[in-house]
Amino acid sequence: MRTRSTARTVIAVLTGVLLAGGMVACGNSDTGGDSGSGGSDKLVLGFSQVGAESGWRTANTTSIKEAAGQAGIELKFDDAQQKQENQIKAIRNFIQQKVDVIAFSPVVESGWDTVLKEAKDAKIPVILTDRAVDSADKSLYKTFLGSDFVKEGRLAGEWLVEQKKAATGPVNIVELQGTTGSAPANDRKKGFGEAIAANPNLKIVASQSGDFTRAGGKQVMEQFLKANPKIDVLFAHNDDMGLGALEAITAAGKVPGKDITIITVDAVKDGMQALADGKFNFIAECSPLLGPQLMDLAKKVKAGEEVPPRIETEETTFTQETAKEALPNRKY
Ligand code: GZL
Numbered sequence: 001m002r003t004r005s006t007a008r009t010v011i012a013v014l015t016g017v018l019l020a021g022g023m024v025a026c027g028n029s030d031t032g033g034d035s036g037s038g039g040s041d042k043l044v045l046g047f048s049q050v051g052a053e054s055g056w057r058t059a060n061t062t063s064i065k066e067a068a069g070q071a072g073i074e075l076k077f078d079d080a081q082q083k084q085e086n087q088i089k090a091i092r093n094f095i096q097q098k099v100d101v102i103a104f105s106p107v108v109e110s111g112w113d114t115v116l117k118e119a120k121d122a123k124i125p126v127i128l129t130d131r132a133v134d135s136a137d138k139s140l141y142k143t144f145l146g147s148d149f150v151k152e153g154r155l156a157g158e159w160l161v162e163q164k165k166a167a168t169g170p171v172n173i174v175e176l177q178g179t180t181g182s183a184p185a186n187d188r189k190k191g192f193g194e195a196i197a198a199n200p201n202l203k204i205v206a207s208q209s210g211d212f213t214r215a216g217g218k219q220v221m222e223q224f225l226k227a228n229p230k231i232d233v234l235f236a237h238n239d240d241m242g243l244g245a246l247e248a249i250t251a252a253g254k255v256p257g258k259d260i261t262i263i264t265v266d267a268v269k270d271g272m273q274a275l276a277d278g279k280f281n282f283i284a285e286c287s288p289l290l291g292p293q294l295m296d297l298a299k300k301v302k303a304g305e306e307v308p309p310r311i312e313t314e315e316t317t318f319t320q321e322t323a324k325e326a327l328p329n330r331k332y
Helices: 002-026 055-071 084-096 113-121 149-163 183-196 214-227 239-251 269-276 291-302 320-329
Strands: 044-049 074-079 101-104 126-129 143-146 171-177 202-209 233-236 261-266 282-285 310-312 317-319
Touching (some): 055 239, 055 291, 074 084, 113 126, 143 291, 149 233, 202 214, 214 239, 233 239, 269 317, 317 320
Parallel strands (some): 171 202, 171 233, 233 261, 261 282
């Protein structure tokens, strides 16, 4: 009898220990689909995301979470809802939690030196993804992984110059800018402006931020249409603002893609569908699929390996014809 009850006691204790271990292992970090073992040997990556403002951002978040799971990396993920103060708070939390690596997509270019210095003092390497910062001190981060936004703007402008080379009169352009102060907004504007300078008929008659959102694009396009009787071209810094603008253009009795030529950036699925349907005319691609490269970089910087200071993503452009061909295989 004693043997059996002792055995029962041992089994009960062992079960309790195993269960407790399992609960601790799950932890509370958002590991993006991974079991989040929380095991001490796992690389812990703190990631501060801009928000969830566009289809691009959603695809970017999915890529990062899936890649973390596949790489066996414990991901602590924070959504800043497009507020810089939330990103700074998240980075400070990651420092307190002594994560191995910090990565983030800075919502705007400026105002990061203080918190990045805190990460450096805590000896936690930082990786910039997607958007850049304007810090003069390049030692504050290990590398930048993302697109050349100036090139994206330039490609958009060069396409328009080619399309309008026979134009004799003024070609009025309205521009929906991305989030004020963000690297993609600053750089796409720069690249586009430099490219269209080749044709003096091409004039930007109005330019305003729609904050990279559909709602913002619709609202600002409504204002543009009220204030400008003749609009020939819309250049939107992302698909989502272009898609929002479609509603305003149609409501104003104009035919998008015909009465108003529409050029955007990103090439997310909804944008590519609008292009294939003839509502958009040209898209410069900006890939959100940065997850796998980010995880590889995180492992390298944790191991103290040298990494290039800048890693640019491969991208292309799409017309209405090539969008129809590409759509079936689009990953995002
Ligand atoms: C670009 C990225 C931009 C996208 C928008 O890399 O930062 O932010 O172009 C997104 O769609 O909101």
